Amino acid sequence: EVQVLEAGGDLVQPGGSLRLSCAASGFTFSSNAMSWVRQAPEKGLEWVSSISGSGDSTSYADSVKGRFTISRDNSKNSLYLQMNSLRAEDTAVYYCAKVVGAPPAWGQGTLVTVSS
């Protein structure tokens, strides 16, 4: 069974940093691009970042470029999102997802709240 499980969400002050992690199982992790998607309260879904299966290629939404870094450790079947210079508008549930490549899979999400 394909599973992805996020962790690391927390309350953080504006300007602070946070690292999210995602543990994946049930598929060949290293062969699949992985993504982070977020959803602000009462809003729609927003793609944040993706990384290729090998980790050689990354893409970011303009809203997070230069502040967030996506990475992966294929030996641990794990995905990460390092978030720096956090802003109030980064407050959202962050989902780890395999959406490029069949079949898709989503985690349950982890809440990041940026507030003083």
Added chain:
Amino acid sequence: DIQMTQSPSSLSASTGDRVTITCRASQGISNNLVWFQQKPGKAPKSLIYGASTLQSGVPSKFSGSGSGTDFTLTISSLQPEDFATYYCLQYKSYPLTFGPGTKVDIK
């Protein structure tokens, strides 16, 4: 960037109704489209990928069609558990982009 639009933005329907939701891409995306269902406070659930392939475990009342720029999600007979918000997502190119969602509620 590829823009995704959905119509309608919301609809009211009755149990047993056939419901169709449309997603349109601003440029051709072949069949690189996923449909999701999301209920309040819950994670998205994938229904259809590759525009028309039913995700394992998803009831056959859900179906998807289309290629290029125009896509549809059809629910053949709406049941109480189907009242939710439905999103499409294109994964043809980065940035990945979602439709704004279609909220299906009870008439």
